[in-house]
Amino acid sequence: MIYRLQERYGVAKTGDLVDMLGVSPGTVTNTIERLEKMLLVIREPYKGVQLTEKGKKIALNIIRRHRLLERLLFDILGVEWCKVHELACNLEHWINDYVAKKIEHILGFPKKCPHGNPIPTEDGKIFEEVEHPLFEVNVGERAKISRILKEEGATLSYLEGIGVEPEKIIEVMEKSPLNDLIIIKVNGGARTLSREVASLIMVRKT
Ligand SMILES: [Zn+2]
Ligand SMILES: [Zn+2]
Structure with a gap:
């Protein structure tokens, strides 16, 4: 979620994380503190949170699984465009890198999810266009x-x-x-x- 908010606003605000995750502000604060100790995020007072290089790498791996799953659900299983995201949010935690690679292969190495968002490569690269x-x-x-x-x-x-x-x-x-x-x-x-x-x-x- 921090990665997604950074994509939109450059920084993830605690309030936005509370809204998007539907949890209490205390839970978000505790989790951020934990992520900070693990060196996955840095906190900027009054601004929000940003992922470190290490944090970004982990986020991109989950984003990759998420967007490949969306393509699988949409292209192969025929799930509606507006429904694939929520399903992929659950499924992304249940597949490993091996399965993600198999999905990528069978789909012919898609570059974007059904909503146009880029799919990171296996080695964590993401292609950003001028938009x-x-x-x-x-x-x-x-x-x-x-x-x-x-x-x-x-x-x-x-x-x-x-x-x-x-x-x-x-x-x-x-x-x-x-x-x-x-x-x-x-x-x-x-x-x-x-x-x-x-x-x-x-x-x-x-
Ligand atoms: Zn999605
Ligand atoms: Zn998508």
């Missing part, structure tokens, strides 16, 4: 959706419903900085998104 949050695209510009950073079911089923998926082309029609809203053209229709949601959608400018 921008959707909210940063200027009015009148077109962009291609590359990845959705938040993979929780409710967000995804909403986005799927309006046609916001990786590789789709969108155009920014209007932005109102005061209301923090963005109106985009997708699938031929106009859709309004909040800044919060638009910041979770990464795009490549076309």
